[in-house]
Amino acid sequence: MASLSSPLRVCRGILKELRASMGTSYKQSLAYNYTLDQFRKNKVTGERYCRAQREAEHDSHTYLCLLTATRHHLALHQLYHGKGERSIEQSADMVGLRLPTQPGGKGWEK
Amino acid sequence: MLRSLVRLQSHVRKPLSKVCPGSQPPLYSTAASGTSERRKFYQDVSISQGEGGVFEINLDRRKLKTPGGKLFTVPNEALAIAVATEWDAQRDTLKFYSMHLTTLCNTALDNPTQRNKDQMISAALKFLETDTVCYRVDEPHALVELQKNEWDPVLHWIENRYNVTIGSSSNILGPEIPEQTKDTVRQHLKSYNFWSLTGLEYVITQLKSVVLSLAMIDTHLSVEQAVLLSRLEEEYQIQSWGNVEWAHDYDTYELRARTAAGVLFVHLSSESSTVKRKLMQD
Numbered sequence: 001m002a003s004l005s006s007p008l009r010v011c012r013g014i015l016k017e018l019r020a021s022m023g024t025s026y027k028q029s030l031a032y033n034y035t036l037d038q039f040r041k042n043k044v045t046g047e048r049y050c051r052a053q054r055e056a057e058h059d060s061h062t063y064l065c066l067l068t069a070t071r072h073h074l075a076l077h078q079l080y081h082g083k084g085e086r087s088i089e090q091s092a093d094m095v096g097l098r099l100p101t102q103p104g105g106k107g108w109e110k
Numbered sequence: 111m112l113r114s115l116v117r118l119q120s121h122v123r124k125p126l127s128k129v130c131p132g133s134q135p136p137l138y139s140t141a142a143s144g145t146s147e148r149r150k151f152y153q154d155v156s157i158s159q160g161e162g163g164v165f166e167i168n169l170d171r172r173k174l175k176t177p178g179g180k181l182f183t184v185p186n187e188a189l190a191i192a193v194a195t196e197w198d199a200q201r202d203t204l205k206f207y208s209m210h211l212t213t214l215c216n217t218a219l220d221n222p223t224q225r226n227k228d229q230m231i232s233a234a235l236k237f238l239e240t241d242t243v244c245y246r247v248d249e250p251h252a253l254v255e256l257q258k259n260e261w262d263p264v265l266h267w268i269e270n271r272y273n274v275t276i277g278s279s280s281n282i283l284g285p286e287i288p289e290q291t292k293d294t295v296r297q298h299l300k301s302y303n304f305w306s307l308t309g310l311e312y313v314i315t316q317l318k319s320v321v322l323s324l325a326m327i328d329t330h331l332s333v334e335q336a337v338l339l340s341r342l343e344e345e346y347q348i349q350s351w352g353n354v355e356w357a358h359d360y361d362t363y364e365l366r367a368r369t370a371a372g373v374l375f376v377h378l379s380s381e382s383s384t385v386k387r388k389l390m391q392d
Contacts, residue, residue: 021199030157031195034188058329059377063192065333066370070199070208073363080356 010060011039017067147203155198157190165190169197178220185305189215189378210371218308218379230307231299234314235292238276239284242319242340246280253346260339267330268321272298276321295320302380309375316368326373333370337362 014035019026026032042056092099152169160166164183167174167190174182174197184190189211196209206213225233243261247253261278269276274291302310313323317340325331331339338345341362348358 018195021195029195029198030155030191031198034191038188054329055377058332059374062333062370062374062377065366066210066374069363069366069370070210073360073367074205074208076356076360076363080360 007039007057007060010057010064011035013064014060014067017064017071020071021067147205149203150200152197155194157187157194167194167197176216176219178216178222180219182215182219184215186378189375192374192378208367210368211375214309214312214371214375217312218305227300227304227307230311231296234299234311234320235296237314237318238287238292238295238320240318241276241284241321242317243321244276244278244285246278247343248280253343256346257342260342264321264325264331264339268325271328271330272324298324302376305379306376309372309379313369313372313376316365316372326369327376333366333373337366337369341365 015026015032018029018031018035022029038056039060042053086094089099152172154168154170156168157165158168160181160183164185165187167182167184176182184193193211193215196212200209243265246257246261265276265278268274272294274294275288276291277285279285299307299310310323310327313326314320317323317336319340322331322336322340326333326336344358353359
C-alpha cells in the first residue's frame, strides 16, 4: 500500500486546507509560514535514506489528514447533526397541539 | 480487494464538495439546545515563548489556560503553531470537539486521571491481548480472507521490527501473548516521555489496536491506511450493504481526525530537530 502524494502535493494540500479554514487572511497565519519554511528546509539532503526526512514527510501527511478530516467532520456535523433542539411550539405542532395562551400574562411576569 | 474499498470511499465523498460549513441557515434555534457553545471571544491568536523555553498561546492579550487552571505550555514550536491554528480556525462559536490537539495538550498538562507512566504502559499492554489485528473471525469466508490479506503483513512487519511473536486467533479469548513479547513492548514503550505516551495511549484507544498504532508511529502506515485497517470489518459490510454518510463517513472522518492528532502529538513531543548546514560540494 504505497502513499501516492509527493511532498509538493502535500504542501499544496495543507495550504489549501488552511485557506479553507481561515479565509483570505491565511497567508499571514503562523501555520502558513511555518509549513512553507519546513518544506523548504527539508528539501535538500545529501543522504540517500534519511530517516528524519521520512518522518518529516509522514508528519506532513498526518497534518494534512488532520486538517482535511476535521473540516469534513465539521461539515458533516453541521449538515446532519447541527440543527439543535426544536422549540416547544414546534414540538407541540408535531403532534397537532398548540400551546395555551393566556392574554394578560400569568401574573408573575413584570 | 482493498483498492476497490478505497475507490468506493472516494466515490461517496462527492456530496461533501458542495457543502461549505456555515452556508446552512439554522432552521431551529441552537440557543434552545442543551449544549451551550461558547462564542468566540478573541480576534487574534499568537504564540510566545515563556520561561524554560516552553511556548504559550495568546488569545488577544490573554494567555490560554488549561481546564485545570494551569498555564497552557507546549514544549516545542511546531505543536504550539498547530494548536494556535486550531484556535484560529474557529468561527463564531468554539467547537471544542474539533480541537483535538488542544484536548491532548490539556490532558497531558492536567493529568486528570492522575496516572503515571507505568500505569499508562500497563493499560496499553492490556490492549495488546485483544488487539483488533489479532482478533479474527471464522466466517464469512470473504472477510476471513480480507483480514488475512490486510492484517497479516502488518503483523509480520511488527514481529520483524521488534523481534516479538504475536499470533492471531479466532478464539473468543484472543491470542496468547508470550511474556517475552510483553516485556519487549514494555521496554519500548518506556522509552517514550510522558507527553508522547499520553498521545500514544489516545491513538491505541481510538484504533483499538497496539499493532496499528506502533506501525503508524514508526511511519510504516499512514493515518488513512491505519484507520482503514482498524475499520476493516465495517468497510467490508459497507461494501455489501452500502454507505450511510451521516454515520459511516462521519465516524471515519472523526476517527481520522483524532488519530492524526494523536500521531502528530506523539511525533512532535518526542522529536528534537536541528538544522545542520552542509557546504555544497560540486
